[in-house]
Amino acid sequence: MPFVRCVVLGTSLLMKPESGTSLTRRLALSISMLLIAGGALVSLAALAYGRQAAQTAxxxxxxxxARQIEASTSVLDGQVMADIPVSAFELLALAPEDRVVYRIVGHDGKTLTGYDSLVIPKENMAEVAYYDLEFGGEPIRVVALSHRFAERAFSGTIQVLVGHTLRARKALAQELVGSAILVVALVGVSMAGLAIFAVYSALRPLHRIERSFSSRDPRDLTPLDVAVPSELTPVVNAINRFMSRLGRQMETTNNLIADSAHQLRTPVAALRAQTELATEESDPAALAKALARIHARSRSLSRLTDQLLNRALVIHRNDSAVRTLVDVRTVAIETVDEFDIDSQGRSRELRLQLPEHAVWVRGDVLSLREACKNLVNNAFAHGQPPVTLSVFAEQGKVILAVEDRGKGMDPQTTSRAGERFLQSEETGRSGSGIGLAIVHEVTRAHEGSLRYSVDEVQGFKVSMVLPGENNASKD
Structure with missing residues (x-):
């Protein structure tokens, strides 16, 4: 078995992935090692089988x-007589280089005929026994056959011994082994050729994948559509997932550039014009009004810039941030703590409703907090105070809701909620519409949904419905 262990060890070393090595070469060498090991085992088995087959024959x-010699013996006048026929040795004589010896031993242990040097083993012999001896300086194979006479004139057991040298046996064994090894070698070579062909055929889909990539436009990030075996399907799926993430990142970058160019140009130009007018204003009252407009424009521009950058950050974290267990109550508390007071220094009317026990989701706490802040900001910007931020669990779902006393959005706007710049383009109300787009992106990334509800008494409510994480040990 040491040879087999060496082959297995060599195969495992060949299969270890190394940078810059050929997968085809490693597979070919591994299969060759396995074929060599199998051929060696088959050769050993053929050698044992050849010797056994020659021995048995x-x-x-x-x-x-021996049976023919036994049949030729008889009892005459109380004496055992043997008339050995020539046919008893004809088959053994077909091996011309071998010698045939025989001996008939009487019941008293004396030789009746044959060679006295053809001895019988001391141990008890069965009716038919085979053993090996050395006769005339050459090894021989002997069969001992016992025959019992029970007649009135003679009663006793005689033994017939026939020996044959081993030259023909060895020649037959070598011929059998040689033929078997030749067959094994031919089969091994054929299998090696088929294995190499199978390896190249199995790896051909990899070349199709490479050709598909090299032939497409560098900006084409559509999913790879190549016919591959089922074993390579996970590889293609992984490539497509990576390309999808890369496509989303590029889309985010392009949208950020386009939105910045489209949305920031006008307020920056207006801010510059108002600043130029203020520098030329001599009336203190008019100057104060101009500065107030500049301050309001600066706050609006700052808010728009923050939302553009935050949306890009949220989309980036959707693909890159590690998801952890998050207590949504903590998200709500941190949102309230970070919420800005209004320009006059008075706290806004923001109420907080939380359950006694933790409610867990698996997600990105920064993205969830940003979505929550945007919901609260939208409620104050477009709704009516007081604003209530609540967290609760319902049928395995975790719900983070923001409610105000306003009328909410009309059905047409609600159906398109989540689109960038929807409010500024559709309703003409203040705001960029990016806040709700951020909420939509975060909810989608966490495999949740948004709910909108309007009640004449309670007002307008926006709810983020997220999959709950059952982990009571964290409470």
């Missing part, structure tokens, strides 16, 4: 010869 010839 010639032992049967020896037994047949």
């Amino acid at each position: 010639f032992d049967r010839l020896l037994l047949g010869s």
Whole structure:
């Protein structure tokens, strides 16, 4: 078994991935090592089988010869007589280089005929026994056959011994082994050729994947559509997922550039014009009004810039941030703590409703907090105070809701909620519409949904419905 262990160890070393090595070469070498190991085992088995087959064939010839000699013996006048026929040695004589010896031993242990040097083992012999001896300086194979006479003139057991040298046996064994090894070698070579062909055929889909990539436009990030075996499907799926993430990142970058160019140009130009007018204003009252407009414009521009950058950050974290267990109550509390007071220094009317026990989701706490802040900002910007931020669990879902006393959005706007700049383009109300787009992106990334509800008494409510994480041990 040491040889087999060496082959297995060599195969495992060949299969270890190394940078810059050929997968085809590693597979070919590994298969070759396995074929060599299998060929060696088959050769050893053929050698044992060849020797056993030759031994069995010639032992049967020896037994047949001994049976004929036994049949030729008889009792005459109380004496055992043997008239050995020539046919008893004809088959053994077909091996011209081998010698045939025989001996008939009487019941008293004396030789009746044959060679006295053809000895019998001391141990008890069965009716038919085979053993090996050395006769005349050459090894021989002997069969001993016991025959019992029970007649009035003679009663006793005689033994017939027939021996044959081993030259023909060895030649037959070598011929059998040689033929078997030749067959194994031919089969091994054929299998090696088929294995190499199979390896190249199995790796051909990899070349199709490479050709598909090299032939497409560098900006084409559509999913890869190549016919591959089922074993390579996970690889293609992983490539497509990576390309999808890369496509989303590029889309985010392009949208950020386009939105910045489109949305920031006008307020920056207006701010510059108002600043130029203020520098030329001599009336203190008019100057104060101009500065107030500049301050309001600056706050609006700052808010728009923050939302553009935050949306890009949220989309980026959707693909890159590690999801952890988050207590949504903590998200709500941190939102309230970070919420700005209004320009006059008075706290806004923001109420907080939380359950006694933790409510867990698996997600990105920064993205969830940003979505929550935008919901609260939208409620104050477009609704009526007081604003209530609540967290609760319902049928395995975690709900983070923001409610105000306003009338809410009309059905047409609600159906398009989540689009960038929807409010500024559709309703003409103040705001960029990016806040709700951020909420939509965060909810979608967390495999949740947005709910909108309007009640004449309670007002307008926006709810983020997220999959709950059942982990009571964290409470």
